[in-house]
Amino acid sequence: MKLLEAKHISHHFDYPLFYDVSLTLHARESIAVIGKSGSGKSTLLNIFSTLLKPDEGSVHLFGKDVSSMTQAELTRIKRKELGIVFQSHYLFKGFSAFENLEVAAILAEESIDEALLEKLDIKECMPQKVTELSGGQQQRVSIARVLTKKPTIIFADEPTGNLDKETAHVVMDLFFEYLEEREAGMMLVTHDEELAHRCMHVYKLQDKKLLKVK
Numbered sequence: 330m331k332l333l334e335a336k337h338i339s340h341h342f343d344y345p346l347f348y349d350v351s352l353t354l355h356a357r358e359s360i361a362v363i364g365k366s367g368s369g370k371s372t373l374l375n376i377f378s379t380l381l382k383p384d385e386g387s388v389h390l391f392g393k394d395v396s397s398m399t400q401a402e403l404t405r406i407k408r409k410e411l412g413i414v415f416q417s418h419y420l421f422k423g424f425s426a427f428e429n430l431e432v433a434a435i436l437a438e439e440s441i442d443e444a445l446l447e448k449l450d451i452k453e454c455m456p457q458k459v460t461e462l463s464g465g466q467q468q469r470v471s472i473a474r475v476l477t478k479k480p481t482i483i484f485a486d487e488p489t490g491n492l493d494k495e496t497a498h499v500v501m502d503l504f505f506e507y508l509e510e511r512e513a514g515m516m517l518v519t520h521d522e523e524l525a526h527r528c529m530h531v532y533k534l535q536d537k538k539l540l541k542v543k
């Protein structure tokens with residue numbers, strides 16, 4: 330089943346970032362996007378996850394063109410189907426780690442999975458304020474928050490940038506387990522080629538093109 334299909338996407342800000350980007354994400358698939366800082370990886374994820382409208386091209390989610398969706402449909406999809414791990418964590422700062430997960434669970438009408446907290450080794454820090462957590466703990470809480478929603482597509486932008494190698498692999502294991510369990514798909518942006526190559530497909534943003542490298 331096709332979860333996401335992007336066709337001929339182009340985008341620019343102050344200068345052109347990329348042209349004619351096309352790709353498809355199926356259920357149980359993982360796609361990594363690598364490329365130099367500033368090449369437009371986060372911008373591409375923002376386009377795929379409906380947060381940004383591309384200059385040209387189309388994005389279909391679950392078989393429907395995003396540009397033809399009503400505001401209500403977009404809101405539902407963002408709330409229920411898409412899980413976005415942002416490059417900077419975007420947790421609610423005044424709240425505890427637990428409250429951050431609670432908000433996600435309530436909005437998505439799902440429950441918090443204790444086993445997930447154990448696997449991410451963040452059970453102990455649940456009562457703490459987000460601002461008291463280390464960078465890596467914040468990163469793991471934001472991953473837990475996204476998985477708590479039980480999304481059908483995970484968009485993860487450098488989700489392991491603040492983690493040691495071992496913990497980064499634990500997070501990747503968890504993602505892959507999740508994809509199998511929920512028949513979900515994942516688009517991962519990373520600078521870590523080793524982690525990228527654990528994904529089924531690897532693309533590289535280079536010379537304003539998205540090239541398939543695996």
Ligand SMILES: Nc1ncnc2c1ncn2[C@@H]1O[C@H](COP(=O)(O)OP(=O)(O)OP(=O)(O)O)[C@@H](O)[C@H]1O
Binds near residue numbers: 365371372373
């Ligand atoms: N909202 C915006 N307005 C203007 N320019 C932007 C905006 N978002 C990104 N850019 C520019 O687009 C270019 C690509 O940014 P983007 O964040 O997509 O790169 P990236 O590949 O994710 O980089 P990094 O690896 O450092 O995260 C940069 O030059 C950036 O300044």
Ligand SMILES: [Mg+2]
Binds near residue numbers: 370371372416486
């Ligand atoms: Mg980025």
